Amino acid sequence: MSDLPLRFQSVDALRAQVATWRRAGERIVLVPTMGALHAGHLALVAHARAMGQRVVVSIFVNPTQFGPNEDFSRYPRDTEADLALLAGAGADAAWLPSVETMYPAGFSTRIEPGPAAEGLCGTFRPGHFSGVATVVTKLLNQVGPDVALFGEKDFQQLQVIRSVVRDLDMPVTIEGVPTLREADGLALSSRNRYLAPAERAIAPRLHAVLSGIAERLATGAKAAPLMAEGVASLEAAGFGPVQYLEVRDADTLAPVAQVEREARVIAAAYLGGTRLIDNVAVLPG
Ligand SMILES: Nc1ncnc2c1ncn2[C@@H]1O[C@H](COP(=O)(O)OP(=O)(O)OP(=O)(O)O)[C@@H](O)[C@H]1O
Ligand SMILES: CC(C)(CO)[C@@H](O)C(=O)[O-]
Ligand code: BAL
Numbered sequence: 001m002s003d004l005p006l007r008f009q010s011v012d013a014l015r016a017q018v019a020t021w022r023r024a025g026e027r028i029v030l031v032p033t034m035g036a037l038h039a040g041h042l043a044l045v046a047h048a049r050a051m052g053q054r055v056v057v058s059i060f061v062n063p064t065q066f067g068p069n070e071d072f073s074r075y076p077r078d079t080e081a082d083l084a085l086l087a088g089a090g091a092d093a094a095w096l097p098s099v100e101t102m103y104p105a106g107f108s109t110r111i112e113p114g115p116a117a118e119g120l121c122g123t124f125r126p127g128h129f130s131g132v133a134t135v136v137t138k139l140l141n142q143v144g145p146d147v148a149l150f151g152e153k154d155f156q157q158l159q160v161i162r163s164v165v166r167d168l169d170m171p172v173t174i175e176g177v178p179t180l181r182e183a184d185g186l187a188l189s190s191r192n193r194y195l196a197p198a199e200r201a202i203a204p205r206l207h208a209v210l211s212g213i214a215e216r217l218a219t220g221a222k223a224a225p226l227m228a229e230g231v232a233s234l235e236a237a238g239f240g241p242v243q244y245l246e247v248r249d250a251d252t253l254a255p256v257a258q259v260e261r262e263a264r265v266i267a268a269a270y271l272g273g274t275r276l277i278d279n280v281a282v283l284p285g
Helices: 011-023 039-050 081-088 128-143 152-167 190-194 198-202 207-219 223-237
Strands: 006-008 028-033 054-059 093-095 147-151 173-177 242-249 263-271 272-281
Touching: 006 011, 011 028, 011 054, 011 093, 011 128, 028 039, 028 128, 039 054, 039 081, 039 173, 039 223, 054 081, 054 128, 081 093, 081 207, 093 128, 128 152, 152 173, 152 242, 152 263, 152 272, 173 263, 190 272, 198 272, 207 223, 207 242, 207 272, 223 242
Parallel strands: 006 093, 028 054, 028 147, 054 093, 147 173
Antiparallel strands: 242 263, 263 272
């Protein structure tokens, strides 16, 4: 195993290290996470490494993106295990701010993202994308990376962050990384560890249903009946409630009735007490 990454808990110390790398002509890649790391996160780190750069991974369970009845307090946290995984993956530094460092007394600013944050998860998690946009803006300002990587698993989040960075002229390139899946198709996610064995056996149906819809959309089928069928299939498999199952344009996230350019079939559904999200690309023709 490689050395543990350098660990930082103050903005000043982090910035001093980044400045040292910059003086040496090195570029910086940031991988923001909420910890409880799994192979999906490590795929982002590997992608960053392949760019031949310094890799900073932030681990921060951000309270402002959780709703009052969501899982903030029980969200899995295991920093030492995360650092060991990051060492194996070759990350250079871990940015581990406390809640007080991110949101000191008197903190009062919120970023309100535009239309990309409307609908889909934005409907079912009010305030969520404002919390994400605010914390990601802070993380980008703290680290000052050249590139920041985000997973396509959280597709709406990726588009929200792209829109914030574009609208606020932030000097960073945002790159999406394809979703890493288990052999049976389930997207890796920290929340998968909430699934009981019987739920874990059902969970891959989400990807299977979305993939089946994507195949038929690619041959010109209309979206509306496929969406209704997809919800019914998920419910029959044991999911519920299905919060949404929609077809959206891959760039604008506008609803799509029939696919003419790249789109995504995108869904969020509960399986028992666990909320799962996933999405699949549709390429016409
Ligand atoms: N399976 C995956 N493949 C690729 N990227 C992923 C995957 N899972 C998470 N990511 C990305 O890792 C980054 C950090 O995500 P986060 O720490 O919230 O993990 P998560 O597994 O998505 O957790 P959660 O269960 O909270 O959704 C995000 O950019 C997210 O899109
Ligand atoms: C981008 C992020 C780290 C912001 O807290 C979080 O939403 C996540 O892990 O996807
Ligand atoms: N991976 C997205 C973070 C969240 O669900 O809050």
